[in-house]
Amino acid sequence: MKKEDLFDTLGDINNQYIKEAHMNNKRKNNFAWVKWGSIAACFALLVLCIPMVTHLSSVEDDNIPTVESLPIENNNKIENLQNNLEESASTQESENAEVEGTQETETPDETVTENIATDVQETTVQDVPADSKGEYNEAVNSGDLTKDTSEFFGGSYTDANGKFVIVLTEDTPANRTAICKELGRNESNTTFVKGTYTLAYLTELQTKISNAMVNKELPFVVSSALRETTNNIVIGATTTNEAELEKLYALDTVGGAIKVEFSTGAGTEELLLPLPKVE
Amino acid sequence: MNDKDIIQLYFNRDQRALSATAKKYGKYCTSIAKNILGNNEDAEECVNDTYLSTWNSIPPTIPTILSAFLGKITRNLAFNKYKHNHVMKRGSGEIAVVLDELAECVSGLDDVEQEIDRRELVATINSFLETLPPKKRNIFICRYWYSDSVSSIARRYEMTESNVSVTLNRLLSKLKEYLSERGYVL
Numbered sequence: 001m002k003k004e005d006l007f008d009t010l011g012d013i014n015n016q017y018i019k020e021a022h023m024n025n026k027r028k029n030n031f032a033w034v035k036w037g038s039i040a041a042c043f044a045l046l047v048l049c050i051p052m053v054t055h056l057s058s059v060e061d062d063n064i065p066t067v068e069s070l071p072i073e074n075n076n077k078i079e080n081l082q083n084n085l086e087e088s089a090s091t092q093e094s095e096n097a098e099v100e101g102t103q104e105t106e107t108p109d110e111t112v113t114e115n116i117a118t119d120v121q122e123t124t125v126q127d128v129p130a131d132s133k134g135e136y137n138e139a140v141n142s143g144d145l146t147k148d149t150s151e152f153f154g155g156s157y158t159d160a161n162g163k164f165v166i167v168l169t170e171d172t173p174a175n176r177t178a179i180c181k182e183l184g185r186n187e188s189n190t191t192f193v194k195g196t197y198t199l200a201y202l203t204e205l206q207t208k209i210s211n212a213m214v215n216k217e218l219p220f221v222v223s224s225a226l227r228e229t230t231n232n233i234v235i236g237a238t239t240t241n242e243a244e245l246e247k248l249y250a251l252d253t254v255g256g257a258i259k260v261e262f263s264t265g266a267g268t269e270e271l272l273l274p275l276p277k278v279e
Numbered sequence: 280m281n282d283k284d285i286i287q288l289y290f291n292r293d294q295r296a297l298s299a300t301a302k303k304y305g306k307y308c309t310s311i312a313k314n315i316l317g318n319n320e321d322a323e324e325c326v327n328d329t330y331l332s333t334w335n336s337i338p339p340t341i342p343t344i345l346s347a348f349l350g351k352i353t354r355n356l357a358f359n360k361y362k363h364n365h366v367m368k369r370g371s372g373e374i375a376v377v378l379d380e381l382a383e384c385v386s387g388l389d390d391v392e393q394e395i396d397r398r399e400l401v402a403t404i405n406s407f408l409e410t411l412p413p414k415k416r417n418i419f420i421c422r423y424w425y426s427d428s429v430s431s432i433a434r435r436y437e438m439t440e441s442n443v444s445v446t447l448n449r450l451l452s453k454l455k456e457y458l459s460e461r462g463y464v465l
Contacts, residue, residue: 001385001386001465002385003378003379003381003382003384003385004358004362004378005385006381006384006385006465007358007374007377007378007381007423008355008358009397009400009401009404010381010404010423010424011351011354011355011358011424012351012397012401013401013404013405013408013420013424014405014408015343015344015347015348015351016344016347017405017408017416017420018344018346018347018350018351018420018424019344019346019347020413020416020417020420021416021417021420021421021424021425022307022346022347022350022425024417024435203413207409211405211409213343214405221343222283222341222343223283223343236283263283
């Protein structure tokens with residue numbers, strides 16, 4: 001055989017594998033976009049906030065009346081007010097100096113600006129579902145895990161609120177700690193939900209279904225998707241005939257992991273009848 | 280628009296199927312063709328041929344996974360064009376290096392004595408791929424199906440280029456061993 005023939009032959013491999021590799025590429029690219037987008041957003045916030053806060057502080061300073069500019073009867077009150085302001089500013093300064101241990105001559109304005117900027121940055125970062133390395137790898141393959149954790153790991157995803165969710169078939173403190181350690185996640189920032197099936201089992205089932213589809217054993221199946229959010233496999237089928245569907249259910253050795261949704265298929269039934277050819 | 284709707288447009292012989300396909304999978308097909316052909320003009324031509332071929336295939340064919348269906352057509356057309364260009368001595372995509380790597384698995388002789396059943400061989404390769412961990416399988420497919428460059432795979436999987444090369448080399452050796460154990464001397 002020639003190398004060109006082998007390349008040609010490789011072209012006919014399982015569609016599911018081709019799709020998986022493509023989806024993986026896309027997912028990585030999307031996460032890269034989210035990652036850099038978040039960093040850019042944080043930077044933009046910093047750039048916007050620093051001048052804004054500095055400006056507000058200087059406006060406030062300009063509005064503080066001096067003792068000399070006010071009528072004498074109010075001098076005592078104003079003097080007290082100014083003393084209070086100075087005291088609070090110096091207290092703030094000394095607190096910051098204690099924390100940082102260095103900047104003794106820092107002005108109150110700068111300190112406030114820096115504190116606010118830091119707060120903004122921290123808040124923004126906390127809202128993004130990133131791991132300790134700042135990565136966005138919520139897609140975890142069952143094959144990437146150790147045998148121990150894959151026995152109770154049911155999948156993972158990021159929910160609508162941006163929280164990282166881990167599905168566990170046995171939701172125990174020990175399992176939570178073990179899976180978080182393996183995935184490099186902070187347990188306190190992770191939501192845990194109970195699932196029935198392990199990701200390893202669902203992946204294996206999905207592969208079985210894909211192979212059966214390729215071998216034309218399930219001509220009524222038009223789509224098959226592993227859904228980590230619902231912890232099952234969702235099948236699009238052009239039939240509701242229980243006898244036919246039984247062939248599909250037989251692949252699910254545990255039972256209940258397949259949810260069938262009726263689909264009209266790619267074409268209408270008349271179109272399917274003469275030549276129900278699957279690629 | 281989801282894949283089912285796009286396929287329905289093909290069945291209805293609605294020409295919007297082509298624009299919908301181009302919108303959703305145009306870049307995907309172009310990247311496959313460009314990896315093989317190495318230049319934009321040929322890749323664009325190849326992608327247009329893919330749309331035409333898809334139009335002629337659906338119906339009666341019903342793709343189970345539209346992206347893979349389009350990808351396969353693009354890959355075949357691009358590879359045919361590559362072979363044509365190669366004879367004409369023009370074009371230089373990633374494919375030349377990919378083919379050299381694959382040469383390790385084959386004898387390079389014509390199949391005169393041994394007539395290999397292509398479908399059986401594909402099934403055996405599929406069963407080999409099934410034995411691999413998902414990450415390694417994806418790396419293999421990125422290289423030998425999508426013809427992605429080693430550097431882009433390394434970036435995507437956060438590995439060094441040499442690590443990717445070593446992984447691919449080992450996977451090819453494993454494939455060769457797997458096939459020869461099952462009686463395939465390619």
